[in-house]
Amino acid sequence: MYQYDKYDQKMVDARVEEFRDQANRRIAGEMTEDQFKPLRLKNGLYLQLHAYMLRVAIPYGTLNSRQMRMLATIARKYDRGYAHFTTRQNIQYNWIKLEQAADILADLATVEMHAIQTSGESIRNVSSDQYAGATADEIVDPRPYAELIRQATSFHPEFSYMPRKFKIAVIASDEDRAAMRLHDLGFKLVRNDKGELGFEVYVGGGMGRTPFVSPLIRDFLPVEHMFSYTEAVLRVWNRWARRDNIHKQRIKILVHQWGAEKMKERIEAEWQEILPNASDIPHKELERIATYFEGPAFDDNAAEDIDLSDPDFKIWVDQNVKPHKHPGYAIANISLKPAEGIPGDASADQIDLMADLAEQYSFDELRVTHAQNIVFAHVKKSDLYALWQKLDAAGLAPANLDLISDIIACPGLDYCSLANARSIPVAQKIAERFSDAEGQRDLGELKLKISGCINACGHHHSGHIGILGVDRKGTENYQLLLGGSGAEDASLGKITGPGFDEDGIVDAVETTVSKYKELREDGERFLDTYRRVGMAPFKEALYD
Amino acid sequence: MKILTGNDLKTGEVIWWTGSDWSRHIEDAVDVGENFEALLHQEEAARRVNTPYAIDGEVTEDGPRPAHIKDRVRALGPTVRPDLTLKPADPEAGNWII
Numbered sequence: 001m002y003q004y005d006k007y008d009q010k011m012v013d014a015r016v017e018e019f020r021d022q023a024n025r026r027i028a029g030e031m032t033e034d035q036f037k038p039l040r041l042k043n044g045l046y047l048q049l050h051a052y053m054l055r056v057a058i059p060y061g062t063l064n065s066r067q068m069r070m071l072a073t074i075a076r077k078y079d080r081g082y083a084h085f086t087t088r089q090n091i092q093y094n095w096i097k098l099e100q101a102a103d104i105l106a107d108l109a110t111v112e113m114h115a116i117q118t119s120g121e122s123i124r125n126v127s128s129d130q131y132a133g134a135t136a137d138e139i140v141d142p143r144p145y146a147e148l149i150r151q152a153t154s155f156h157p158e159f160s161y162m163p164r165k166f167k168i169a170v171i172a173s174d175e176d177r178a179a180m181r182l183h184d185l186g187f188k189l190v191r192n193d194k195g196e197l198g199f200e201v202y203v204g205g206g207m208g209r210t211p212f213v214s215p216l217i218r219d220f221l222p223v224e225h226m227f228s229y230t231e232a233v234l235r236v237w238n239r240w241a242r243r244d245n246i247h248k249q250r251i252k253i254l255v256h257q258w259g260a261e262k263m264k265e266r267i268e269a270e271w272q273e274i275l276p277n278a279s280d281i282p283h284k285e286l287e288r289i290a291t292y293f294e295g296p297a298f299d300d301n302a303a304e305d306i307d308l309s310d311p312d313f314k315i316w317v318d319q320n321v322k323p324h325k326h327p328g329y330a331i332a333n334i335s336l337k338p339a340e341g342i343p344g345d346a347s348a349d350q351i352d353l354m355a356d357l358a359e360q361y362s363f364d365e366l367r368v369t370h371a372q373n374i375v376f377a378h379v380k381k382s383d384l385y386a387l388w389q390k391l392d393a394a395g396l397a398p399a400n401l402d403l404i405s406d407i408i409a410c411p412g413l414d415y416c417s418l419a420n421a422r423s424i425p426v427a428q429k430i431a432e433r434f435s436d437a438e439g440q441r442d443l444g445e446l447k448l449k450i451s452g453c454i455n456a457c458g459h460h461h462s463g464h465i466g467i468l469g470v471d472r473k474g475t476e477n478y479q480l481l482l483g484g485s486g487a488e489d490a491s492l493g494k495i496t497g498p499g500f501d502e503d504g505i506v507d508a509v510e511t512t513v514s515k516y517k518e519l520r521e522d523g524e525r526f527l528d529t530y531r532r533v534g535m536a537p538f539k540e541a542l543y544d
Numbered sequence: 545m546k547i548l549t550g551n552d553l554k555t556g557e558v559i560w561w562t563g564s565d566w567s568r569h570i571e572d573a574v575d576v577g578e579n580f581e582a583l584l585h586q587e588e589a590a591r592r593v594n595t596p597y598a599i600d601g602e603v604t605e606d607g608p609r610p611a612h613i614k615d616r617v618r619a620l621g622p623t624v625r626p627d628l629t630l631k632p633a634d635p636e637a638g639n640w641i642i
Contacts, residue, residue: 027554029591047594049618051556080628095628099554342624413614414622422617424624474612 001062001365002147002292004112011155012109015116019043020102027099042122044115045101048417052096055118056108060128060146060170061089061368063113068355068366070111075348078104083351085336085344087408087459088167089368090118090125094415116154121162123153123234127169127178130367133295134377135173136325139189140197142172144290145226148281149187151289152227159234163241163249166234167206179370179486181205181214182462184251185233190220197223203233203263204255205490207456212252213490215260217267225271228280232271236263296363296378302328303382313388316399319441321384330381332362334374334391335398335406339435342424343409344372353394361387370459370486371408371447373401404446404513405431408459412452412469413476419452421469421476422502426450429506434513443513446526449484462486464527465512466493467505478505482512482538483530494535497543508542515541545575547608548583549615550596558618559593560608566592569630570619571607606640616641 004012019039026036040046044055056071063071071091075083078100079093086092096104108114117124126146133141149168153159159166169180172189180186186202199221205214221229237251255263304327308314322331334354337343346354354374358366361383362376369375379387391397400406407430410416412423427450434440449463453470460466466481477499484493500508513526515538520529530538547570548561559566560573561583567573576583576598584596600611610616621629623638631637 027591029589033588033595047551047556049614050558050621051551094622095556097555413617414624417614419614422623428624471613476613 001064001143002059002289009109009112012112012114012116015043015114016102016105016109019105023098023102038120040101041120042116043101043105044118045096045098046119048094048415049413050415051094052098052101053415054093054096054101054104054115055086056091056093056113056115057118057125058090058113058368059150060126060132060143061130061370062128062132062143063366063368065355065359065364065366067111067113068358069352070107070113072348072351072355074104074107075351077107082345082347084342084411085346085368085372085374087344087370087372087410087457088125089127089130089370091368092411094411121164123156123159123162123166123168126150127167127180127183127370129171129173129177130369130375131177131322131331131377132172132367133293134324134329134331136323137175138172139191140172141290141293141295142170142187142189144286144293145187145189145223146170147289147292148286149226149230152281153230158231159238162234162238163243164246166237166251168230174488176486176488176490177369179459179462179490181490182207182211182459182486183214185230186214187226189223192220199223199226201229201233203267204252204260206250206252207459207461208250209247209454209456210250210253210256211456211461211492212256213492214252215255217260217264223286224283225275225280228274229267229271231279232267232274235274236266236270240266296365298326298329298378299380300327302326302380304328306381306384310385312392312399313385315437315441316388316392316397317384319399319403320397320401324378326378328381330379330384332376332379332384332387333369333401334376334396335400336373336396337400337406337431338395338398339405339431340428341395343407343427350394350396353390354396357387357390371406373406399437400440402445402447403440404434404443404448405440406447407431408447408449408463410451410458412450412458416452416457418455419469420454420471421452421478423450423452423458423467423469426467426469426478426502426505429502430509433506433510443517444525446513447485448509459486460484461492462490463493464525464530465509467509470499472499476502478502480505480508480512480542482535483527485527489527496535496539511541512538545601545603545608546577546580546598547573547601547610548576548580548587548596548598549573549618550587550593553591553594556594560619561587561596570610573601573608575601575603575608609640613641
């Protein structure tokens with residue numbers, strides 16, 4: 001994985017001291033909150049319901065064991081012994097003190113981490129495929145390109161005061177595991193007829209209060225032009241976006257207003273203006289970055305067979321373990337969705353354990369997924385049983401990947417100042433209702449996603465079943481959506497009708513699932529059945 | 545009743561105006577009536593509280609209760625982590641916010 005050079009480290013260290021000075025001045029009363037707020041947000045420090053919250057960037061969700069251990073240390077030393085993995089492959093701490101925030105950033109800097117551009121109107125952490133470099137279905141590892149765009153856009157002066165936040169995803173497989181088309185800018189690595197490497201470029205996706213699946217803007221962009229084209233997209237948006245209404249300033253609104261064709265014309269025209277300036281990153285730099293992602297030294301003699309005689313282990317392998325590109329290896333998914341747990345939360349001890357196990361079994365590397373789980377990308381098949389036993393002993397082996405209890409949920413009203421309703425208790429009640437392991441597996445892939453407000457951090461628009469918490473005259477109410485997907489068949493869920501109270505939404509999910517079981521044909525997932533039969537039968541079951 | 549609340553500047557903790565100081569406990573909150581603007585400015589200037597504001601509340605047998613659920617969650621703590629609320633020994637405390 002990427003390692004800082006002296007410039008990276010110097011920049012991050014300098015930023016820590018700059019923020020320390022800013023925080024001290026705020027505490028000393030030399031700055032008002034209005035003056036300080038944009039500065040703290042540029043360093044990932046929010047003020048939430050109960051305390052300050054710090055969001056730490058995990059670039060494209062990849063980190064090593066040393067970094068993971070530091071995340072555990074911070075949870076113990078400065079927070080309350082746990083942390084929350086987010087739907088953008090980052091991590092959040094809920095109980096931060098302003099007077100300690102700079103010390104945390106200093107500790108993070110010692111392991112090449114920071115919280116820069118995890119908030120505010122900036123280019124946020126670049127997302128990618130959690131199976132990058134391990135899955136057989138990718139054209140190349142997308143992470144060097146994600147890293148290149150991260151470097152090129154970090155501290156970029158032209159993109160410091162943008163209309164709103166901006167999210168980029170880079171993938172390299174037909175199977176989209178990063179919700180690429182729900183980002184402001186999506187890159188999919190492809191090869192053209194000549195075998196040359198390039199990108200399909202998608203612009204204007206997003207969730208929030210006005211969700212859109214991004215249209216294809218360019219079907220082949222040579223890889224060497226990744227940054228100049230990004231620059232063109234950002235410039236067009238920066239120049240033409242509204243700045244009078246915070247809810248209408250994302251690039252998706254501009255794409256929606258103009259249509260994909262006009263957006264494409266403007267971007268292409270801007271790009272032609274930029275190209276002679278040679279702003280693209282030299283190929284040598286991409287090669288330098290790529291050396292950090294060459295992959296571990298796999299054992300060519302690793303055994304293929306897995307002893308599946310332990311039935312519980314077999315269930316975990318069947319559900320949570322995915323094929324690896326190298327013989328004798330597998331991709332192991334660690335679900336952070338235990339029964340009665342909080343989606344995405346992990347204790348400091350669990351974080352430490354995952355760091356230790358990754359060092360022992362997965363070449364010292366971990367991935368965070370947008371579904372709030374952890375991935376060990378390179379595990380020898382012969383090590384899977386030992387790994388599973390250690391995970392299971394620590395409550396880290398729920399065998400529910402992509403099942404109904406593998407719920408994505410934002411922190412909701414239990415933690416978030418923007419939320420209108422609690423997400424986590426609803427997730428817990430649904431998980432409890434469907435706790436029968438065999439019953440869950442019988443339902444098959446069913447992605448349930450819950451947001452506590454219209455900002456959609458819980459990705460409810462892209463849930464096969466989505467739930468949106470709203471404020472209805474001062475009480476929590478929940479709308480049900482069906483038919484969304486964040487995968488390669490991206491689509492937005494539709495609201496079924498009037499909302500439900502907290503217990504009612506759990507019943508509504510059960511009714512919906514029962515109707516699916518009644519209607520499904522052989523091999524159909526919930527989403528397939530919904531797309532075949534439409535909303536009507538579900539609506540009838542829910543409201544008649 | 546009107547209640548003043550905000551977050552402690554240094555620690556970020558939720559705090560409530562007691563009439564003479566700030567407390568972490570909603571039970572200590574007092575009704576400040578309608579003329580609280582000067583008090584808000586005074587306390588913010590004193591750097592004891594970050595962005596204080598007034599909320600509606602009601603008097604109950606158990607003490608002041610914020611009118612809005614969001615402020616009740618602020619007053620108690622996360623309902624999904626009873627151990628981290630201000631009433632960790634009371635497993636039913638979460639019902640207070642509903």
